Amino acid sequence: MFIGHPRPVKPMGRYVSHLECAYTGKRYQPGAVHTVSDDGKPIVVKYDLEAIRREVSRESIGESMESGFWRYSALLPVTKKENRISLGEVLTPLIDLEGSCEILGSRPGSVTVKDESRLPTGSFKARGLALAVSMAKELGISHLAIPTNGNAGSALAAYATRAGIITTVLCPDNTPEINVRETQIQGAKTHLVNGLIGECGKIIADGAPHIDWFAVSTLKEPYRIEGKKTMGLELAEQLGWKLPDVIFYPTGGGTGIIGMWKAFHELRELGWIDCEMPKMVAVQSTGCAPIVRAWENDDEFAEFWEDAETISSGIRVPSALGDFMILEVVRSSGGFAIAVTDDETLEFQNEIGLRDGLLLCPEGAATAVAYRRSIESGQISPEEHAILFNTATGLKYPLPEVDSRIDKEMVDYTKF
Ligand SMILES: *Cc1c(COP(=O)(O)O)cnc(C)c1O
Numbered sequence: 001m002f003i004g005h006p007r008p009v010k011p012m013g014r015y016v017s018h019l020e021c022a023y024t025g026k027r028y029q030p031g032a033v034h035t036v037s038d039d040g041k042p043i044v045v046k047y048d049l050e051a052i053r054r055e056v057s058r059e060s061i062g063e064s065m066e067s068g069f070w071r072y073s074a075l076l077p078v079t080k081k082e083n084r085i086s087l088g089e090v091l092t093p094l095i096d097l098e099g100s101c102e103i104l105g106s107r108p109g110s111v112t113v114k115d116e117s118r119l120p121t122g123s124f125k126a127r128g129l130a131l132a133v134s135m136a137k138e139l140g141i142s143h144l145a146i147p148t149n150g151n152a153g154s155a156l157a158a159y160a161t162r163a164g165i166i167t168t169v170l171c172p173d174n175t176p177e178i179n180v181r182e183t184q185i186q187g188a189k190t191h192l193v194n195g196l197i198g199e200c201g202k203i204i205a206d207g208a209p210h211i212d213w214f215a216v217s218t219l220k221e222p223y224r225i226e227g228k229k230t231m232g233l234e235l236a237e238q239l240g241w242k243l244p245d246v247i248f249y250p251t252g253g254g255t256g257i258i259g260m261w262k263a264f265h266e267l268r269e270l271g272w273i274d275c276e277m278p279k280m281v282a283v284q285s286t287g288c289a290p291i292v293r294a295w296e297n298d299d300e301f302a303e304f305w306e307d308a309e310t311i312s313s314g315i316r317v318p319s320a321l322g323d324f325m326i327l328e329v330v331r332s333s334g335g336f337a338i339a340v341t342d343d344e345t346l347e348f349q350n351e352i353g354l355r356d357g358l359l360l361c362p363e364g365a366a367t368a369v370a371y372r373r374s375i376e377s378g379q380i381s382p383e384e385h386a387i388l389f390n391t392a393t394g395l396k397y398p399l400p401e402v403d404s405r406i407d408k409e410m411v412d413y414t415k416f
Pocket of ligand 1: 125150151251254257361363
């Protein structure tokens, strides 16, 4: 008998059964380099959930000593432990917004923020790019390239540098300076382009015959979704293998909302959860709301949004390759899509900071505005448990100035 003996450790990633086109279902081989499917649509990873059900328990996840989301390795595609690239990921905290009930229209305990700002590079992009880079390492890719106007570039830079992989990042020249600089200092060859993100993407695509780089643009490779999926796995575990009633998610390219929905389905098939699925709410800005427009028109795909403009740069995505997947998640979950203004977003960012001491990024604050609007319209009730995703640190964005000055020679105590 081997009482107390540790159970043999299964190699990770051994549960991937195949990859498939998210639109047509056409199958692809795991273990090979893939971009989009033959139909130009995203490719997703499929697992042998029966085998996982037999061999892995949800209790064993809780006992894992792995850093952050790597505890879910049975449900991730990386095969060899040495290919896992880590920068000290944490399980991101759940924080109730108690002080902001009045402006949110909520009850104490009914609104919880999942605060993704605590991840390496200060945003949840770390999840997706940690997986994309780990798989690139596993597949022997030596140069990665990405078009970005924000957090994806710095997350890629950090993880790829850690992995010893060369990275080229192309940013539109109006990308916030902080994002460009953090990307460069974390080891990426960083270039400013006098064009939009789509044009940066085109430079990378056109360069492929000349330079042996691999593009990790949103949903143009299969693994960023797997990383973002861990938001859903983590949330379920943190809530005691239960799910909230509704999730408000700031939606740009849609990797997160698609990934979480995939996570919930996998957990349900594994029998690790048996609760109702949450309503998934895609939050966008009125200055760039292609998904909201398509949802309202009941369209299968979203049309390109002209002249996209919003302070919430993470959701300034005029055209998403996975538009049909986002819309499918919203519809099949009984959720909805909603657009909010930048003015309201800044107001809520400010108010929540003042009332709850929690600094949200604009994208996160946008979900708080969307929550308030949905309470007002009756689309959800204050009895429901809502999760708001704060996808990045507010510290990367401009903040209101402090205008009070004190003269040390003439301190006026009536000012305090
Ligand atoms: C990228 C990004 C988003 C949108 O993420 P998707 O999952 O691609 O929709 C939201 N917020 C921030 C801060 C981002 O950087």
